[in-house]
Amino acid sequence: MAFSQRSRHRDSGDIKQLSNIEKQILAFLHDNYQSENTQHETLKIAQALGKKTKHEINRDLYSLKKKGYVEKVVESPPTWKLIKYEPNFANSHNSFHESLNPSSSNQPSRSTVFPPSTFNAGDSSSSAKRHTDYSPFVPDNFSNPKRPRVDEASFPSSSFVSAPPVPLFLPVSAPVPILNIPEGKNAISLLNEFAQKNSQILEYTEAMSGPDHKRRFRMAVKLGNQNFFGPEAPTKKEAKLKAAEVALAALHSSVMNENGSTPGNPSSLVEATFNDKVAALVLQKYNELSQVLPDTIVGKKIIAGFVMTRKLKSGETAMQVVSIGSGNRCVKGDKLSLRGETVNDCHAEVIARRGLVRYLYRELINCDEDFKFVLKDDKYDLNPGIEFHLFINTAPCGDSAIFAPSDAATDQPGQDGSDGLHHPVFENNKQGLLRTKVENGEGCIPIERDTSVPTWDGILRGERLRTMSCSDKIAKWNFLGLQGSLLSHFLNPIYMSTLTLGMLYNHGHLTRAICCRVQKFMEQLEPDLSPPIPFTVHHPKVSGQNPDREIAKMKTREFSVNWSLGDERPEVLDGTTGKSEPRFGSVGISRICKAGLFQEFQKLCTKFDQQDMFKDGYYKSKMGAAEYQSAKQTLWYAFEKNGFGKWMPKPKEEKDF
Structure with missing residues (x-):
């Protein structure tokens, strides 16, 4: 390509011949370069340079195009990218940054x-x-x-x-962390x-x-x-x-x-409580991640994250964010993938959990001196002193949120969890029902008794796609564990130790939704249907925080952000398609989709010389975790037997790859 060839032979004289605006444009493109696919709309470049309209830099962009520095990749909206990124470009051409700060070449450019x-x-x-x-x-x-x-x-x-x-693209409505102020x-x-x-x-x-x-x-x-x-x-x-x-x-x-x-x-x-610290860590990490993304795409209304705590030899506790998720959209039925390449549920807590699973794969594969697991019989347990804590800035959709009357706790004294116990509320037969999310929208609806399990051909003909509510999924995690079926080949169940909420916290409704209804239903099963060891109903400590009420007024977006410890940058998904957004540096299939996590499973199996576990594909690998699958069937049967609805899985074809 002629332009690319020319870009290899530029010298300082070429740079000095550029106008100040052209230098600023190139400095912006170099400072925000992530990969050869990194692209920027004209308007975003103009705004970053303090301009009000894209017309103020159009002439300069086309001049740079003519000189072989940039290439126009999209006509509408007009979008540009560097033809060739030079890592030492800014350092070897001080005039770039001097044009931004002429008074002192030693001052930071921003x-x-x-x-x-x-x-x-x-x-x-x-x-x-x-x-x-x-x-x-x-x-x-x-x-x-x-x-x-x-x-x-x-x-x-x-x-x-x-x-x-x-920072560039600093979110204008970043969530305010939660504090207990004296x-x-x-x-x-x-x-x-x-x-x-x-x-x-x-x-x-x-x-x-x-x-x-x-x-x-x-x-x-x-x-x-x-x-x-x-x-x-x-x-x-x-x-x-x-x-x-x-x-x-x-x-x-x-x-x-x-x-x-x-x-x-x-x-x-x-006087910060432990839950304050968990919430502050998650929200601060989210703010940090969102600074590298345009604020127009970052969904700020629903945010979730997992914090890992570890007891140190000194007796103190180290805290570290290991996973972040945002969003509240689900994939449309016509976008489902037969190759596992879509993320079907982009609600924040679900995304955060998938990020946690990815983090667990990374830890098992690396197995360094800081190993966080201990071998017990033929599977691994978490090392003593390591725990995971979930924060969500609002109640999970479904059974927990739908009955919460407001974002302030209304529990009766002595039944608000301050005694360390759970006091679930069971006031009518609608409380505890399984519910599904509305396709391409917000809110949940109950599962009717005569609802049939969705089929692939039915969805192709326009049948509504059913995705289980977040309250139901958290209840599932508190019984089957956070690790999922594939990791159950190697790990015993891993349960969250605490759950902290922002808006719509109500102790009675939350504890019923995430664990206590499962306990109630399990107690009514026949003795021979008891779940296999080591699966049991886990009751995490729960707490509510004073919410930022401005968050409740925000509009949600279709975009979802995910990150886990070890990732260089956040990944952006379109929640309605379940796929990564290349406009924001996310290339290829999502790292947290089924296919992406199955690749991690294959790496783990290869490490432990267990290639037979994945040779027959994703679905059979999941079914191979026999104890996990047996416990899952017990959970589904418990809900249905007690008249609280059928669990709605995705069609089998969607997992058969």
Whole structure:
């Protein structure tokens, strides 16, 4: 290709001949390069450079195309990519980043800069309030349209103070982590106390966007050398409060690193419970992952994640996020794959569980000195002291959520779980029913008694695809384990130790939905139908948190994000098709679809010289876990025998590959 050939012979003279806008475009494309398939829409590039419309950079993009730097890959919407990525390009051509920050070649290319300002005595936080103007790399949604952009080159370098670097595509509605704030205080006052106690400088910076009649505000917090970014809010006061909450939660989430140390822990200021820490860790990790994605695709309403805890020799507990999921869509019936290449259920907790399974495969395959399993008979157990904890920022759909009257707990005193016991509510015969999700929508419907198990040809003719609710799936995990059938060849059941919820927490409804109804139904079975050892009904500790009510007002998107420990970047799926989105760097089949996880199973079998386990394909490999399959049939029979519905599996053809 002529352009590619030319790209190999550019020198510094070529770069110097480019306009400043052309240099900024190329710097953006290099800084955000993930693979040869990385593409960016014109409008996104323009917004990242501080432009309001794509027309402001069209001429420059076509000029770069003519010079052999970029290629247009999609006409509508216009989308571009680098012809050749050069890893040392930015370092060997300082003029790229100097064009973004002409006052100092040593400053970070994405730094925020501030003109001199005076202390605002009216600020209740007793912190300096600075007005911000950002580099061309900062998205428009974090700038003040009323103030003219400040040219750094027009000020002496000493007039500027480096401010927190603002990530590209910072989500404007990132969820605020959950904290238990002592009565009479708020996050702003606690953060001030922490800064004073630790002799650290605390600064708030503000930005606003939107028309005059509908302003939106955001705040960034700089505490010492740490930077935190809050979500959007309708008022400056609320934006500042949320930014402080993000900062406090982030400090809490670093309570324990892998070495057991406690850097920057403001535990003396905020009484954080264990569940607070789990929630803060998950939400902070989600915020971190979403910073590399356009905020227009990131679903923020439903987020879930698993945190692993491990007892250290010092007696302290290390906490680490191992899996993250977001989303609330299911695949359409006509998109099902006969090769296992679709993720059928993209609800957050289901995605997080699949990510956990992938993490378990990775640990078993690696088997390094930090091995987290111990051999017991012919299978592995988790090492003592290792536990997994699930956080969901709202109640799981189905039996748990549908009866929760509000997002505040309404349990009676003594029956709210504070005694460490479960107090399930069984008030009528509708509570405890199996339910399925609505295809390509939100909400769940009960399974009628005469509902037949779906067939492949029926779905092809337009029969509605039934996907079990998240409440039902969590109940299944609390009986069969989180590991699934394939890993049951190697692992004994792994159960979650705790479950923490945000919105719609109700102890009585939650405990009934996720475990206690299964216990009730099992007790009514004939003795000879008892589930095989080691499967049993597990009752995790449950807790609710004070939710961020702004999350409830958000609209959901069809996109789903997944990540597990060891992944370089998050993967984005379209929940309605069940496939990865190449527009956002996700190439090939999803790593958490059936086919993707079956590949991990084959690697594990090969490691342990058990190739016979997978030679007959996915379906027979699952059926080969005889004890697991027997326990599953017992669970399904228990629901149906007690009149609470049939479990709706996907057609067999969908697993037969």
